[in-house]
Amino acid sequence: xxxxxxxxxxxxxxxxxxxxxxxxxxxxxxxxxxxxxxxxxxxxxxxxxxxxxxxxxxxxxxxxxxxxxxxxxxxxxxxxxxxxxxxxxxxxxxxxxxxxxxxxxxxxxxxxxxxxxxxxxxxxxxxxxxxxxxxxxxxxxxxxxxxxxxxxxxxxxxxxxxxxxxxxxxxxxxxxxxxxxxxxxxxxxxxxxxxxxxxxxxxxxxxxxxxxxxxxxxxxxxxxxxxxxxxxxxxxxxxxxxxxxxxxxxxxxxxxxxxxxxxxxxxxxxxxxxxxxxxxxxxxxxxxxxxxxxxxxxxxxxxxxxxxxxxxxxxxxxxxxxxxxxxxxxxxxxxxxxxxxxxxxxxxxxxxxxxxxxxxxxxxxxxxxxxxxxxxxxxxxxxxxxxxxxxxxxxxxxxxxxxxxxxxxxxxxxxxxxxxxxxxxxxxxxxxxxxxxxxxxxxxxxxxxxxxxxxxxxxxx
Ligand SMILES: [Zn+2]
Numbered sequence: 001x002x003x004x005x006x007x008x009x010x011x012x013x014x015x016x017x018x019x020x021x022x023x024x025x026x027x028x029x030x031x032x033x034x035x036x037x038x039x040x041x042x043x044x045x046x047x048x049x050x051x052x053x054x055x056x057x058x059x060x061x062x063x064x065x066x067x068x069x070x071x072x073x074x075x076x077x078x079x080x081x082x083x084x085x086x087x088x089x090x091x092x093x094x095x096x097x098x099x100x101x102x103x104x105x106x107x108x109x110x111x112x113x114x115x116x117x118x119x120x121x122x123x124x125x126x127x128x129x130x131x132x133x134x135x136x137x138x139x140x141x142x143x144x145x146x147x148x149x150x151x152x153x154x155x156x157x158x159x160x161x162x163x164x165x166x167x168x169x170x171x172x173x174x175x176x177x178x179x180x181x182x183x184x185x186x187x188x189x190x191x192x193x194x195x196x197x198x199x200x201x202x203x204x205x206x207x208x209x210x211x212x213x214x215x216x217x218x219x220x221x222x223x224x225x226x227x228x229x230x231x232x233x234x235x236x237x238x239x240x241x242x243x244x245x246x247x248x249x250x251x252x253x254x255x256x257x258x259x260x261x262x263x264x265x266x267x268x269x270x271x272x273x274x275x276x277x278x279x280x281x282x283x284x285x286x287x288x289x290x291x292x293x294x295x296x297x298x299x300x301x302x303x304x305x306x307x308x309x310x311x312x313x314x315x316x317x318x319x320x321x322x323x324x325x326x327x328x329x330x331x332x333x334x335x336x337x338x339x340x341x342x343x344x345x346x347x348x349x350x351x352x353x354x355x356x357x358x359x360x361x362x363x364x365x366x367x368x369x370x371x372x373x374x375x376x377x378x379x380x381x382x383x384x385x386x387x388x389x390x391x392x393x394x395x396x397x398x399x400x401x402x403x404x405x406x407x408x409x410x411x412x413x414x415x416x417x418x419x420x421x422x423x424x425x426x427x428x429x430x431x432x433x434x435x436x437x438x439x440x441x442x443x444x445x446x447x448x449x450x451x452x453x454x455x456x457x458x459x460x461x
Contacts, residue, residue, distance in 0.1 A: 086115070086116055087114070087374065088116050088118065089108075089115050089118070089122050090122055090125075091318060092107075092108075092113055092115055093122070093125060094127075094319065094374065095313075096288060096291075096292060096316060097285060097289065097292065097319070098125065098127060098128050098132075098263065098266045099292050099293075103299070107293065111313055113314075127266050130265070131262060131265035131266025131267070131269045132265075145177045146178065147210065148176050148178050148179055148181075149178075149204060149208060149210050149213065150177060150178060151177035151178075151214050151215075152176060152177070152214070153173075153174070153250065153256075154173060154174050154175070154193075154197070154223070154253060155172070155217065155218060155253035156190055156220060156222055157170060157171050157172075158170030158171065158187070158190075160275075160278060162276055164186065164279040165276050165277065166186070166279065167188055168186035168279050169187070169188060170188075170189065170190060170192075171185060171186045171279070171282060172184070172185050172187055173257065173260070174197070174200050175252055176302075177252065179297075179302045179305040179306035180256075180296060180297060180302040181303065181305070181306045182256055182260075182286050184283060185199070185200065186279045186282075190220070190221070190222040191222065193222040193223065193228075194225065194227060194228045197231075198231070211235075211236070212235075212237050213237065214239070215232060215238070216240040216242075216250065217240075217241065217250065217253070218241065218250045219242065223241075224241075260282060260285050260286065264281050264282045264285045267281050267284060267285060268281060270377065271343070271377055272377060272379040272380035272383050273320055273343070274379070277345065280345050280346045280355070281319070281346070283346055283349070284319055284346040287346070287347050289302070290302045290303050291303050291311040291316075315347075315352070317370075318344070318372070318374040318377075320345075320378075321374045321375070322341060322342075322343065322344075322372070322373040322376040322378050323344045323354065323356050323371065324339040324341065324372075324373075325356040325365045325367035325370045326369035327339050327367075340358055341358075342359070343357045343377075344356060344357075345364060348366045351366060353366045353367055353370075354366070356370060359378060359379070
């Protein structure tokens with residue numbers, strides 16, 4: 001791509017990871033303070049003469065590897081959105097649902113994702129290794145559709161061995177042949193496929209102002225019932241069945257299933273969420289796949305193909321990470337915390353917001369105002385935390401004041417909690433009679449004199 005310089009020889013460039021190739025000997029200024037020379041890319045801060053970055057041409061682009069941020073005065077003012085959306089390529093890999101390097105490069109170059117450059121190669125993604133299968137061979141597409149809803153592919157997956165939190169055991173996919181955009185409906189049983197198709201038909205025909213022309217599916221009983229066939233016939237929808245025991249003829253739905261299950265498995269590996277949240281994860285997988293570049297669409301996304309606009313990638317966050325939703329509206333009184341430690345559970349289907357799971361009570365909050373820690377995955381850390389063979393007994397008395405130095409080491413054979421001498425100062429119920437098991441070492445070492453009452457009072461008040 002080439003961009004001509006304007007007559008004044010200046011060009012303002014928004015800071016990003018690559019610059020367009022202009023001319024091997026061109027010179028222009030960025031924000032009137034930064035000088036950039038080509039052939040070997042070099043950018044200088046004009047007032048100070050300091051070299052900000054330099055590097056060779058790579059293909060048709062000059063990759064910029066920032067060691068330090070540009071001086072504030074030489075760049076556009078930082079906006080909160082930039083602050084919150086810039087991330088390493090590893091974080092973007094997690095946000096986007098573990099796409100291939102090819103797909104990620106495409107997004108970086110065409111959608112200006114704010115990726116922090118690093119000179120070291122990205123580390124091997126263990127979640128991908130756990131979740132991905134070997135790639136399916138690409139099948140020559142015989143797509144002949146020219147508009148949405150001309151052919152809808154459908155298939156059912158399930159049953160699962162573990163019910164979802166809402167009691168679902170299956171899901172059904174509806175895939176638009178032209179855009180590859182996918183809709184997913186969780187099901188309690190296969191007989192709900194018919195009702196799901198009715199809802200899907202109403203939704204898409206209203207949204208896109210056109211009619212479904214044909215439905216392609218396998219010979220599953222959920223599609224061959226008399227009521228389903230009658231409905232299709234009455235609505236002028238042609239039904240195309242694959243031959244018995246020939247799932248290859250329902251290839252698009254089969255491939256979408258496999259891609260979906262592969263990504264779902266990877267998100268499970270990334271988040272370590274309990275399996276009962278499989279519906280939330282598979283919905284998130286569909287959400288991401290609809291936004292990832294597809295090789296069968298010349299590397300644009302199904303979303304862009306269908307809606308003719310690029311999706312908002314800066315909205316994405318790493319699945320299963322720690323998050324803090326703004327919970328002031330839920331506060332019962334003014335001293336309640338404004339947030340809680342939650343786990344990012346996915347994107348809301350009905351609002352532009354994030355679903356946040358409070359793991360302590362299973363409650364799900366939907367909020368637009370969420371702070372994320374994309375390097376912390378609470379369920380994963382919970383699983384990987386070393387479990388002591390014999391968990392120490394939990395003291396049932398409150399330690400409200402720091403211990404004196406000579407009692408700060410854990411010496412339970414010396415510290416004997418006693419009933420508070422002044423109960424009005426205690427903030428918790430009185431201690432149980434023997435909250436700490438006296439270890440056997442007390443049999444070997446004669447205990448010293450009983451602690452003076454003042455120390456006991458010190459512990460409990
Ligand atoms: Zn990965």
